[in-house]
Amino acid sequence: MPTERIRDHAGQGATTVAAHRRRLRADQARQLADLLRRQVLTGGYPDGTLPHEAAIGADYRTSRNTVRQALGLLRAEGLVERLPGVGTVVVAEKYPHGLDRLMGLAETLREHGRVSNEVRSAGPVAAPAPVAERLRVPVGADVLYIERLRRLNGLPLSLDLTYIPLDLGTALLGADLENTDVFRLLEAITGQPLGHAEITLEAVNADAHSATVLQAPRGSAVLMLERLTHLADGRPVDLEFIRFRGDRITMSGLLRRSL
Amino acid sequence: MPTERIRDHAGQGATTVAAHRRRLRADQARQLADLLRRQVLTGGYPDGTLPHEAAIGADYRTSRNTVRQALGLLRAEGLVERLPGVGTVVVAEKYPHGLDRLMGLAETLREHGRVSNEVRSAGPVAAPAPVAERLRVPVGADVLYIERLRRLNGLPLSLDLTYIPLDLGTALLGADLENTDVFRLLEAITGQPLGHAEITLEAVNADAHSATVLQAPRGSAVLMLERLTHLADGRPVDLEFIRFRGDRITMSGLLRRSL
Known part of the structure; x- marks a missing residue:
């Protein structure tokens, strides 16, 4: 028809x-x-x-x-x-994190307020292979593991999982981790400045548990930063896995065409 | 009791x-x-x-x-x-995008496969204030607007919204936008290399429509990149808003403590 x-x-x-x-x-x-x-x-x-x-x-x-x-x-x-x-x-409170220079959180957000750290866990763990290789310690050797919920002006900003070689970690354990960047403490302990860090950034959806800790909705976008930081002499001293709340952070920097 | x-x-x-x-x-x-x-x-x-x-x-x-x-x-x-x-x-197909050097997508992913671009829109629009200011053209002057869905080996990778001053844009319209990075075309048209770009990265949840275009689940995490690219002589020539599928891209680079 x-x-x-x-x-x-x-x-x-x-x-x-x-x-x-x-x-x-x-x-x-x-x-x-x-x-x-x-x-x-x-x-x-x-x-x-x-x-x-x-x-x-x-x-x-x-x-x-x-x-x-x-x-x-x-x-x-x-x-x-x-x-x-x-x-x-x-209503956004989105803070700029620099991508141009290696800085701790309190340092980079200095003008935006006070960073405080809730230490959820801090103690020695046996380094699994991916940690040991990157920190150049024997597999299974103790390293310091620190887990911190970091707040800016009291609001949850990031959840940081940190691995540090134990010779430096022991001194860190006695330090004021609640109020001081690990970067600053590492420089104080070793008496030398940090050198460089290799970083990788990703956008992921927060799993239920991470979302709860960050007080964000389940599935909300998280800016995930993996960072291996070296001292000025080249020794790797700080491996971190950081989940930033996507609604609270931007990362800004400058890229050049020729190196 | x-x-x-x-x-x-x-x-x-x-x-x-x-x-x-x-x-x-x-x-x-x-x-x-x-x-x-x-x-x-x-x-x-x-x-x-x-x-x-x-x-x-x-x-x-x-x-x-x-x-x-x-x-x-x-x-x-x-x-x-x-x-x-x-x-x-x-099962992941997550590709590394460099954060150390300013590169187009096809350039940076060269060893991972072929980038193709579906041009969803391309034509002049009157530049609103935030575009005009950054591209240093009068408010309301025509600029070229391009919208591309970019694929790597046929899989959707990013949705790019691009603004270009019209003197360069007119030449771009006749070029092979499907198979060539805008960066490369700009260098060919102007006869000078690009200089630098200011970038901002964020993690956001994909809205329903962007998710559909990217063939990703609604609400999935997106790595959002805003980038203003300048020629070597300093002139801003390319303002982009890019949504990368979070499950297909990582951004890696190196940060230094001292500049």
Whole structure:
């Protein structure tokens, strides 16, 4: 029956057009959200309030529906909130961590507040092969293991798992780990500055237990940093596995084309 | 009734001890998972198969239950899979992106395969203020907007939103954007090498639409890179907002203590 076919075809056509429009608007919302999120994160709204939807629409030459959808994306990320009678306000507390220079957390966030560390565990463990190789100690030799929940101004920021060779670790155990970066303590103990660190960054979803510890929703995005830090003389002294709450940290740096 | 009180107290005590044991095992599982994940990602299992649970338990001096829980964490991340009769196998395809030198995607992943780009959108748009300021063009001036889904060996890797000043953009529109990095095209068009880029990295959860485009689960962790690239003469020529699938990319580099 040709009529049915035509109707089917028309129906499909309509669906395709509608789907295309939805896709287009979703693309435009993402595009706008990326521009707004930068403004939000870099202090582009000094009084903490975003312009009205209509004003954003005019500034970015886009429809009010797209503006609403873009603000919805930023809300889902926890960057902004909508307050009745006030409008859309910035609620993010996202701190910049430098990618240009090797620094401890308290050092790099100095101007943003006070870092405190809850030591969840600290004591010797037998180094498994992947730890022993990187710290250049015999497999099975004791190394110091430290697990810390790190807070900035009282808010959970990261969960750090740290391995240190025991000759340095013993001195660390008596130190003020609650209030001092391990980097600073290592430099004080060895009497020499740190040299360099190899780092690897990944984005992962927080497992249930890590999320609980970080007081973040289960499955929330975590910036995972693995870092092997060496003294100035080249000796590897600090292997860390760090989970940063994705909604509380950005990493910034500068790359050059030629080395 | 004192008996009831004692029973309650004993009950609570038991709960606390059980909760403590669960927490301890979860902490140990995370600690083990972080060591195994490194092995998985750096080719520590050349034949793609992890040792038996009992062997891992012996190597890492931990219980079989902890090993199982750690492997469960890696499975949830999509790094390993359990095959009946075979054991635990590596299924991750996670590629290393350099953080030390400014490189295009095809360049940095050259040894891992072929990068192809699906151009979802390419055309002039009026530059909103945050784009205009960074590219140093007048607000409202046309810039080239390009949206690409980038694949490595056919698998979606990243979704890139790119803004280019129109004097360079016009030449780009006629180029082979499907198979060539924008970086390479910019160097060819301008006849000068790129200089440096300011980058910011974040971990975010993919919104529904971005997840669909990247063929990733909704809410999956995304490594978000914002990058403003300058020519060697200092002119900013390329503003990008890039969403990398968290399960397909790692970023590695070297940090120094003194600059």
